[in-house]
Amino acid sequence: MPTYIADHRPGPIGIFDSGYGGLTILEKIRHLLPQYDYIYLGDNARAPYGTRSFEVVYEFTRQAVLKLFSMGCRLVILACNTASAKALRSIQQLDLPLVAPDRRVLGIIRPTAEAVGNITRTSHVGVLATVGTIQSCSYTLEIKKLFPHIQVVGEACPMWVPLVENREYDNPGADYFIEKYIKALMAQDARIDTAILACTHYPLLLDKIRRYLPAGVTPLIQGDIVAESLKDYLARHPEMEQRCQRGGECTFYTTESPEKFAVLASIFLQKKVTVTRLTLD
Numbered sequence: 472m473p474t475y476i477a478d479h480r481p482g483p484i485g486i487f488d489s490g491y492g493g494l495t496i497l498e499k500i501r502h503l504l505p506q507y508d509y510i511y512l513g514d515n516a517r518a519p520y521g522t523r524s525f526e527v528v529y530e531f532t533r534q535a536v537l538k539l540f541s542m543g544c545r546l547v548i549l550a551c552n553t554a555s556a557k558a559l560r561s562i563q564q565l566d567l568p569l570v571a572p573d574r575r576v577l578g579i580i581r582p583t584a585e586a587v588g589n590i591t592r593t594s595h596v597g598v599l600a601t602v603g604t605i606q607s608c609s610y611t612l613e614i615k616k617l618f619p620h621i622q623v624v625g626e627a628c629p630m631w632v633p634l635v636e637n638r639e640y641d642n643p644g645a646d647y648f649i650e651k652y653i654k655a656l657m658a659q660d661a662r663i664d665t666a667i668l669a670c671t672h673y674p675l676l677l678d679k680i681r682r683y684l685p686a687g688v689t690p691l692i693q694g695d696i697v698a699e700s701l702k703d704y705l706a707r708h709p710e711m712e713q714r715c716q717r718g719g720e721c722t723f724y725t726t727e728s729p730e731k732f733a734v735l736a737s738i739f740l741q742k743k744v745t746v747t748r749l750t751l752d
């Protein structure tokens with residue numbers, strides 16, 4: 472396994488997701504922090520991660536983080552709830568001290584949990600996420616740590632990521648699964664006033680999610696929250712901020728077909744991107 476000795480030269484910020492979902496986070500981060508360089512890596516060849524075991528998500532995410540380190544990243548954001556839920560802690564506690572003690576990997580569950588406490592009025596919160604994120608109970612644990620009075624229920628939405636990855640989300644068939652999981656969530660607790668879209672793919676389903684969420688329930692999207700939290704992190708950690716390369720560029724990598732990625736990425740980002748394929752092992 473490679474090790475990365477302390478190196479104070481700046482590098483791009485790495486943004487990782489199992490597939491396209493992290494683009495919804497990247498877009499908001501670049502909007503708020505346009506001055507830095509970024510590398511986006513989507514492990515599309517092995518997505519979705521949401522139904523995979525802890526061991527597999529950890530191994531795949533670890534490989535992606537090491538790849539981003541080898542490409543010069545000093546700071547990597549896991550722009551994927553499933554990877555944040557299943558791999559972040561092990562990477563931070565087991566891998567970083569051994570392979571790259573001065574580099575950092577951040578997740579997106581903690582900042583979302585911090586934000587929800589200021590948003591809910593009923594103190595009843597719903598979480599819509601992949602099977603893996605729901606089974607990990609990460610949202611319930613993080614929210615309860617910060618706001619013990621908030622009631623949290625979760626509903627796994629295993630069909631939603633495939634709808635996005637296969638560009639089926641605008642078709643009428645998608646409505647069935649969107650309504651189904653929202654109804655199941657609300658059946659658990661009718662007092663929910665905030666539904667966290669706790670998967671970075673879900674903003675693409677937002678129009679339809681809004682259609683089926685009861686009036687008075689706000690969908691909470693993570694992009695702006697994560698971007699603000701990164702800005703705050705860099706302000707509190709000037710030693711890391713100085714190691715974030717400035718230039719305003721973003722390069723895109725996928726483990727699947729670059730042509731396919733470019734088509735979907737242009738829908739997510741509403742502009743054309745150039746994509747390169749790489750392999751993870």
Ligand code: DGL
Binds near residue numbers: 518519554632670
């Ligand atoms: N976008 C990822 C998330 O935020 C998961 C998608 C997948 O299942 O791979 O959870």
